Amino acid sequence: MESTLKDVRGGASVLDMDPKSTVGGGVEDSYGEDRATEDQLVTPWTISIASGYTLLRDPRHNKGLAFTEKERDSHYLRGLLPPVLMCQELQEKKLMHNIRQYEVPLQKYMALMDLEERNERLFYKLLIDNVEELLPVVYTPTVGEACQKYGSIFRRPQGLYISLKEKGKILEVLKNWPERSIQVIVVTDGERILGLGDLGCQGMGIPVGKLALYTALGGVRPSACLPITIDVGTNNETLLKEEFYIGLKQRRATGKEYADFLHEFMTAVKQNYGEKVLVQFEDFANHNAFELLSKYGTTHLVFNDDIQGTAAVVLAGLVGALKILGGTLAEHTFLFLGAGEAGTGIAELIALEMSKQTKAPLEETRKKIWLVDSKGLIVNARKESLQHFKKPWAHEHEPVKDLLNAVKVIKPTVLIGTSGVGKTFTKEVIEAMASFNKKPLIMALSNPTSQSECTAEEAYTWSQGRAIFACGSPFEPVEYDGIVHVPGQSNNAYIFPGLGLGLVISGAIRVHDDMLLAASEALAGQVTQECLDKGSIYPPFSNIRKISANIAANVAAKAYELRLATRLPRPENLVKYAESCMYTPNYRTYR
Ligand SMILES: NC(=O)C1=CN([C@@H]2O[C@H](COP(=O)(O)OP(=O)(O)OC[C@H]3O[C@@H](n4cnc5c(N)ncnc54)[C@H](OP(=O)(O)O)[C@@H]3O)[C@@H](O)[C@H]2O)C=CC1
Numbered sequence: 001m002e003s004t005l006k007d008v009r010g011g012a013s014v015l016d017m018d019p020k021s022t023v024g025g026g027v028e029d030s031y032g033e034d035r036a037t038e039d040q041l042v043t044p045w046t047i048s049i050a051s052g053y054t055l056l057r058d059p060r061h062n063k064g065l066a067f068t069e070k071e072r073d074s075h076y077l078r079g080l081l082p083p084v085l086m087c088q089e090l091q092e093k094k095l096m097h098n099i100r101q102y103e104v105p106l107q108k109y110m111a112l113m114d115l116e117e118r119n120e121r122l123f124y125k126l127l128i129d130n131v132e133e134l135l136p137v138v139y140t141p142t143v144g145e146a147c148q149k150y151g152s153i154f155r156r157p158q159g160l161y162i163s164l165k166e167k168g169k170i171l172e173v174l175k176n177w178p179e180r181s182i183q184v185i186v187v188t189d190g191e192r193i194l195g196l197g198d199l200g201c202q203g204m205g206i207p208v209g210k211l212a213l214y215t216a217l218g219g220v221r222p223s224a225c226l227p228i229t230i231d232v233g234t235n236n237e238t239l240l241k242e243e244f245y246i247g248l249k250q251r252r253a254t255g256k257e258y259a260d261f262l263h264e265f266m267t268a269v270k271q272n273y274g275e276k277v278l279v280q281f282e283d284f285a286n287h288n289a290f291e292l293l294s295k296y297g298t299t300h301l302v303f304n305d306d307i308q309g310t311a312a313v314v315l316a317g318l319v320g321a322l323k324i325l326g327g328t329l330a331e332h333t334f335l336f337l338g339a340g341e342a343g344t345g346i347a348e349l350i351a352l353e354m355s356k357q358t359k360a361p362l363e364e365t366r367k368k369i370w371l372v373d374s375k376g377l378i379v380n381a382r383k384e385s386l387q388h389f390k391k392p393w394a395h396e397h398e399p400v401k402d403l404l405n406a407v408k409v410i411k412p413t414v415l416i417g418t419s420g421v422g423k424t425f426t427k428e429v430i431e432a433m434a435s436f437n438k439k440p441l442i443m444a445l446s447n448p449t450s451q452s453e454c455t456a457e458e459a460y461t462w463s464q465g466r467a468i469f470a471c472g473s474p475f476e477p478v479e480y481d482g483i484v485h486v487p488g489q490s491n492n493a494y495i496f497p498g499l500g501l502g503l504v505i506s507g508a509i510r511v512h513d514d515m516l517l518a519a520s521e522a523l524a525g526q527v528t529q530e531c532l533d534k535g536s537i538y539p540p541f542s543n544i545r546k547i548s549a550n551i552a553a554n555v556a557a558k559a560y561e562l563r564l565a566t567r568l569p570r571p572e573n574l575v576k577y578a579e580s581c582m583y584t585p586n587y588r589t590y591r
């Protein structure tokens with residue numbers, strides 16, 4: 001497989017080079033310059049110490065007005081800054097004040113992206129200290145709007161763009177990225193951006209946003225994170241005609257051309273960064289997502305956030321919800337609207353957990369879970385024509401055309417929306433759920449807010465305040481009949497930063513389903529009675545760093561147990577170890 005990767009720099013196979021080989025007295029040849037023969041091309045990377053004007057424009061090291069008198073002297077900054085000294089806390093206060101002045105969320109987004117490009121540590125300090133306020137800006141829902149308008153708001157490129165023009169040269173493109181020690185890559189091909197469809201190259205906002213959360217919520221160093229957008233074209237007619245579109249103006253490559261390109265990418269990633277780099281597939285369309293996951297799951301450290309991360313977060317929410325609803329997982333009946341990546345991914349993890357709890361075979365536990373797609377309830381009579389990932393959910397039943405009728409005949413206790421289509425949990429649907437459930441559990445997971453199957457207010461009002469409600473994008477608390485209900489945000493952002501951290505700190509080489517269960521269990525363990533009393537089945541995001549450390553520790557423990565961890569010896573206290581590995585954004589002192 002890897003022999004197809006010819007060294008585009010000179011003829012010899014790049015596989016002849018050992019990326020870990022040392023030269024010149026044991027110093028790692030990170031840039032491959034020393035290993036290259038004279039006829040091979042190398043990337044002329046230089047490393048220098050930033051000072052003066054350059055230091056102020058280096059986002060990784062810039063501290064703005066926080067440079068001390070001594071630093072101003074020793075780094076040639078005199079005169080380049082006004083005389084005042086302003087500590088990071090005061091800078092943070094000022095920035096938050098400025099951001100709060102913007103009424104349009106997209107303006108807040110742009111202000112934050114500008115900050116990230118100007119002063120990385122201050123950006124992360126803001127994000128960490130104000131996570132509940134800023135998460136909806138750098139992430140769903142605003143990131144969705146940012147992707148839709150990416151062409152017009154585009155100022156400076158973020159991340160790495162790998163388009164079909166780079167076919168045969170992907171390894172070279174990876175080498176253009178200035179950082180060498182990459183631990184996490186989030187990659188999209190832009191075909192299913194949230195519930196907004198094919199946004200092509202403009203999907204870059206998603207890997208950028210997800211990796212900002214890897215750092216802020218999970219503590220992975222920013223320099224170890226690499227956002228990538230694979231551009232194989234777009235089938236979005238509007239973008240193809242759009243003057244400011246930043247991607248390839250051609251229809252999507254498919255079939256062998258697509259598979260070969262992705263294969264070149266995956267091979268080059270392993271070649272350049274080794275076995276332990278985590279590749280998170282994000283917002284691929286389902287006709288590619290399942291195949292990529294199964295194809296590379298046995299050879300690379302890969303994880304599909306939409307299939308697996310979402311499953312873990314929903315399972316954790318269910319464990320919390322059972323404390324309110326009573327009963328075991330197997331005693332509940334689940335109905336999904338949407339049978340794609342998120343829907344079938346969640347369904348499979350619930351069935352797996354039920355099977356572990358009851359010792360019943362997976363084929364049996366799946367029978368408690370029903371899915372509706374755009375053609376109606378998934379039943380045996382449709383089996384032949386179903387996509388492979390839907391087939392396990394084709395149960396014996398009469399055909400049912402729509403969700404409302406499916407709710408009436410299946411009588412689920414839990415209704416989960418993963419359709420990407422807003423307003424599909426209608427008044428009739430919620431009323432039907434409330435007619436046979438004392439406390440119906442309603443999870444409207446589609447993003448962004450415009451695509452949510454219903455709003456929090458609708459869920460509480462139409463169920464007369466009886467629903468337990470969780471949603472993919474944030475909704476404000478709702479007062480109904482004198483009681484304030486706090487919706488939980490059922491979003492994979494609870495899981496992937498901690499999961500990724502756990503994989504990185506243990507040096508894991510593969511992702512295993514049991515690690516997803518471990519991540520889910522750790523999240524569920526952080527839900528307090530106080531959260532449940534307010535109706536929220538998730539802990540507040542303000543605790544996310546602690547939550548992520550616990551998730552990371554549980555995942556790492558599972559990696560050691562499964563002998564998939566390479567960082568030896570195993571640290572004794574994994575929570576403490578995870579915490580000690582987490583990036584903190586406080587300014588450093590320069591000599
Ligand atoms: N909260 C979270 O953490 C996450 C939320 N999501 C959200 O979930 C949504 C779906 O994502 P994903 O599963 O990847 O998408 P997919 O495209 O893989 O699946 C969508 C599914 O919805 C079905 N569907 C579409 N329209 C309707 C309709 N009108 N009635 C019934 N079913 C319909 C499709 O049916 P058919 O197969 O017949 O076309 C398909 O089965 C997105 O909005 C995404 O943002 C995703 C991941 C995480």
Ligand SMILES: CC(=O)C(=O)O
Pocket residue numbers: 140193194195283305306446447472491492493
């Ligand atoms: C949250 C997420 O991953 C999605 O909506 O696709």
Ligand SMILES: [Mg+2]
Pocket residue numbers: 194282283305306
């Ligand atoms: Mg996603």
